[in-house]
Amino acid sequence: MIGAAPILLLIIAWFAATGPLGLIAPLKFPSPAIALASLETIAGPGYASAPLAEHIETSLSLVLAGFAAATLTGIPLGLLLGTSRYANACINPIFQLLRPIAPIAWIPLTILWFGLGGGAKIFVVWLAAFAPAVINTQTAVRGVNRTVIEAAKVHGARRVNLFFDVTIPAALPGIFTGMRLSLQACWMVLVAAELVGAYTGLGHVMIIATEDLDSGMIFVAMLCVAMLGVAMSLLLARLEAWVLPWRR
Amino acid sequence: MSEIRFEGVERRFHRPGGNFLALENICFEVAEREFVALVGPSGCGKTTLLRMAAGLDFPTGGRVLVGNREVRGPGPDRAVVFQQFALFPWKTIRQNIGFGLKCKGTPLTQRREIIEHYVTLMGLQGHGDAYPHQLSGGMQQRVAIARSYALEPDVLLMDEPFGALDAQTRVLMQEELVRLARDNPRTVLFITHSVDEAVYLADRVIVMTPRPGRISAIIDIGLVRRTERWIDCEHIEEVMAQKSFVHLRSRIWRLLRGLESSGETVGRAMETGVG
Ligand SMILES: Nc1ncnc2c1ncn2[C@@H]1O[C@H](COP(=O)(O)OP(=O)(O)OP(=O)(O)O)[C@@H](O)[C@H]1O
Ligand SMILES: [Mg+2]
Numbered sequence: 166m167i168g169a170a171p172i173l174l175l176i177i178a179w180f181a182a183t184g185p186l187g188l189i190a191p192l193k194f195p196s197p198a199i200a201l202a203s204l205e206t207i208a209g210p211g212y213a214s215a216p217l218a219e220h221i222e223t224s225l226s227l228v229l230a231g232f233a234a235a236t237l238t239g240i241p242l243g244l245l246l247g248t249s250r251y252a253n254a255c256i257n258p259i260f261q262l263l264r265p266i267a268p269i270a271w272i273p274l275t276i277l278w279f280g281l282g283g284g285a286k287i288f289v290v291w292l293a294a295f296a297p298a299v300i301n302t303q304t305a306v307r308g309v310n311r312t313v314i315e316a317a318k319v320h321g322a323r324r325v326n327l328f329f330d331v332t333i334p335a336a337l338p339g340i341f342t343g344m345r346l347s348l349q350a351c352w353m354v355l356v357a358a359e360l361v362g363a364y365t366g367l368g369h370v371m372i373i374a375t376e377d378l379d380s381g382m383i384f385v386a387m388l389c390v391a392m393l394g395v396a397m398s399l400l401l402a403r404l405e406a407w408v409l410p411w412r413r
Numbered sequence: 414m415s416e417i418r419f420e421g422v423e424r425r426f427h428r429p430g431g432n433f434l435a436l437e438n439i440c441f442e443v444a445e446r447e448f449v450a451l452v453g454p455s456g457c458g459k460t461t462l463l464r465m466a467a468g469l470d471f472p473t474g475g476r477v478l479v480g481n482r483e484v485r486g487p488g489p490d491r492a493v494v495f496q497q498f499a500l501f502p503w504k505t506i507r508q509n510i511g512f513g514l515k516c517k518g519t520p521l522t523q524r525r526e527i528i529e530h531y532v533t534l535m536g537l538q539g540h541g542d543a544y545p546h547q548l549s550g551g552m553q554q555r556v557a558i559a560r561s562y563a564l565e566p567d568v569l570l571m572d573e574p575f576g577a578l579d580a581q582t583r584v585l586m587q588e589e590l591v592r593l594a595r596d597n598p599r600t601v602l603f604i605t606h607s608v609d610e611a612v613y614l615a616d617r618v619i620v621m622t623p624r625p626g627r628i629s630a631i632i633d634i635g636l637v638r639r640t641e642r643w644i645d646c647e648h649i650e651e652v653m654a655q656k657s658f659v660h661l662r663s664r665i666w667r668l669l670r671g672l673e674s675s676g677e678t679v680g681r682a683m684e685t686g687v688g
Contacts, residue, residue, distance in 0.1 A: 315469050316499035318487045319570075320513035320560060330512070334503035411503045411544040 195381035200388075203381030212382060213373040215365045221389060223366040224359065227283055228351045228397075231290025235347050239295045240340055243302025248332065253303075260299070268293035268354045272361050281362040286355065293354035297346035305339020306332060338412060341405045348401060352394045415480050415490060415567035415600045417443040417466050423474030424461055434625040435461055439475070441619055441628060446598040447635075450605055450615035452665065458626030459604045460496060463570050466602055467493045479568060489517065492561035496572040496604075498553050500545040500560070507532065507541045509556050513564040531559040534589070536582075550577040558586070562593075568600045575610065583610075584649050590614060595644070608665045612658060613649055620668045630668050634661060 182188040183196035191199055207217045245252045268289055279285035309332055317331045359368025367386045374382035406412075422439040425432045436458040443449040451459045464470035465477045468486040477484045479491065492513065500509050507528050514524045532541050535555040545553050554577045561569060575583045587610060594601070594614070605611050611618045616635035619628055638644065641657045652658055 310499075312495060312497055312499040313501060315487075316493070316495060317501075317512070319467050319469065319491065319493040320564060321487075321489050321516035322512075323516065326516045330504075330515075331501070334501075337503075409503070411546070 192378065192380060195384050199381040200384050203379065203385045207370070207382065207385060213365070213370045217385075217389070220365050220367050220370050220386075221393070223363075224355060224368070224390075225393060227286050227290060227358075227366070228355050228393075230283075230287045231355070232294055232348055232351045234287065234291040235294030235298050235351070236344060238291075239298025239343070239347070240302050243299045243340070243343070244306060244332075244336075246299065247303040247306025247336070248328075260296075264296060268350075269357045272358055276362060281364075286358040286363070289358045290351050290355050293350040294347035297350060298340075298343045301343025301346065302336065302340050305336035305343075308339065309335040337409055341401070341409070345398065345401060348397055349394065352390055356390055416445045416447075417568065417600060417602060418478040418481075419462070419465075419475070420478065421475035422462075422465065422472045422477060424458065424465070424470070425473045436472075437625040437627055439626070439628060441631060443600055443602050445600055448594055448598075448601045448603065448614060448616045450603045450611035450618045451621060452605060452608060452611050452618060452669065453621030453626070453629075454623050454669070455606075457621045457623035459621065460572055461626070463493070463572050463602060463604060466568070467491055467570050469493075489564070490566055491568040491570060492564050492566040494557050494561045494569070494571040494574040496576065498545075498557040498577075500553055500556055502545050505542050505544060506537055506548070506556050509545065510559045510563050512560060517564070527563050531563050534562075535559045536585075551579055551582050554578060555582075555586070566599070568602070571601065571603045573604050573606060576606065587613060587649055608662055608669070609653060612661050612665065613652055618665060620665060622671075632661065632665060632668075637661060 180197055183191070183194060184198075195203065203212075204217075206212055207220075209216070211217070211219075213220070242256070246256060247253075271289055271292055272285070275285040275288050279288060313335065314327065314331055317327055322330065355366075356368040356371070359366040360372050363369040367389055370386040371383050374380075374386065419439045419441055422436060423434070424436040425434050427433075439462065441449075451462065453459055461470060465472055466479060466484065468484045468488060468491070471477075471484075479488075501512065504512065510531050511524050511528045514527060519527070528541075532538060535558065537552065537555060537559070540548060540552065545556065548556070554574065558571075558574050561571075575586050578586060591614060593599075603611075603614060605614075612634055616633075616638075618632045618634060620630045620632065621627065622629045637657050641655060643652045643655065643658070646652045646655075
């Protein structure tokens with residue numbers, strides 16, 4: 166685990182600034198003790214109408230659903246756009262037109278379409294995670310080394326062999342980069358989506374805690390998002406190392 | 414039918430600021446089961462010629478024929494060993510060597526046998542399951558050679574296949590190639606920067622000049638090799654010590670230095686007497 170030292174320093178600074186030094190008022194930012202108390206409250210009896218586990222379950226399942234949807238749709242589309250000039254000419258303009266609209270800007274419309282349930286949030290998460298998956302896959306396919314393709318051709322590769330033995334494996338590192346960016350986008354947009362309208366979830370906890378002026382609880386929810394995001398990224402890195410043993 | 418024929422081949426490349434004439438009026442042929450080496454300074458168009466025989470590049474004038482048919486693309490009758498190896502980084506050494514066989518649909522057991530044969534032949538034992546980046550440059554080049562040999566193509570197109578090898582391995586590979594050519598001759602077009610290598614391996618050596626790439630001379634080695642019985646020599650250094658070898662080598666060097674005018678040598682090169 167690299168990066169443990171800076172994080173440790175940050176924690177020490179936090180203790181110092183909020184505790185003995187009294188540099189930051191508890192209302193602005195919680196001290197470790199306050200944060201711990203908030204954690205005990207939400208983990209035990211619960212907060213914002215549910216215990217922590219339920220909030221995490223809600224957020225996590227929405228992220229997983231949106232991420233899975235984005236991966237399963239974005240990667241094939243990226244492969245198509247990367248390999249077919251025709252598809253690229255047809256689809257790319259639409260893509261370019263919609264891209265400047267921030268995924269969060271879709272929230273009002275999606276609430277009209279899906280209501281306040283999970284559907285709207287999965288849709289918005291999918292929307293946010295879709296673009297990095299498509300763009301990185303497409304770029305990776307375009308960037309496949311030409312000499313390697315030629316080597317495959319002169320050794321008898323037909324279209325199927327070229328696609329499965331050359332294009333896909335050569336593009337996989339780029340595809341994984343896209344998945345990593347997708348995953349980050351998922352968490353960013355999910356919390357925003359839950360802020361707008363939800364009954365459970367970590368974003369919902371933050372909104373209720375703001376109304377209660379409970380900085381400790383806001384902090385706990387933020388920390389949960391950070392930890393879940395890091396954990397999922399680590400899992401993805403494991404998967405990548407397992408799928409791509411040939412990378413140095 | 415596997416002879417390669419270049420008929421008045423010209424190749425221009427489009428470049429910002431005008432056309433670039435890379436090859437002009439290239440006429441020669443590699444007969445069936447003949448070994449022809451191309452030598453010439455860097456940038457004279459050797460790789461471009463080879464790519465046209467492979468069907469990866471096309472002339473802007475003239476024709477390239479393999480087995481009496483105009484080349485329209487890569488084909489199973491020809492395999493290429495690239496100057497930059499071009500191995501598949503995501504495949505193990507065994508998978509790299511077996512790639513062509515897999516595309517061809519060779520049954521797995523037979524494929525395994527052939528792969529093992531070439532792993533041993535190329536001295537890659539113990540590295541069969543490694544990935545290319547885990548091997549030295551010379552080993553990677555041997556994998557590239559094995560990948561092409563494994564297909565047993567009628568035509569082998571080799572672009573400086575021994576360029577990255579250390580001197581010792583290079584000699585081993587050259588001797589191996591001579592043995593392969595003797596036991597199982599194929600049509601080979603072979604690019605090299607080494608005059609020694611060209612004279613040792615080839616039936617004929619084609620010397621090229623740059624800007625634009627042209628053929629300056631074609632030297633027949635095969636006749637000398639047969640009459641001087643180079644084949645009886647077991648090792649390359651014995652061949653290289655022969656007077657006939659030294660003579661041919663210095664002749665090609667003179668051509669490369671431009672000491673002999675090219676026009677007359679094309680005609681004269683055909684007879685290539687010894688001494
Ligand atoms: N795709 C291309 N576009 C423009 N010019 C090219 C292209 N390919 C080759 N050339 C030019 O054609 C000439 C011949 O190139 P080629 O690679 O065939 O040389 P070579 O004899 O193989 O050189 P080397 O011994 O260094 O490998 C060079 O001047 C090169 O710049
Ligand atoms: Mg070259």
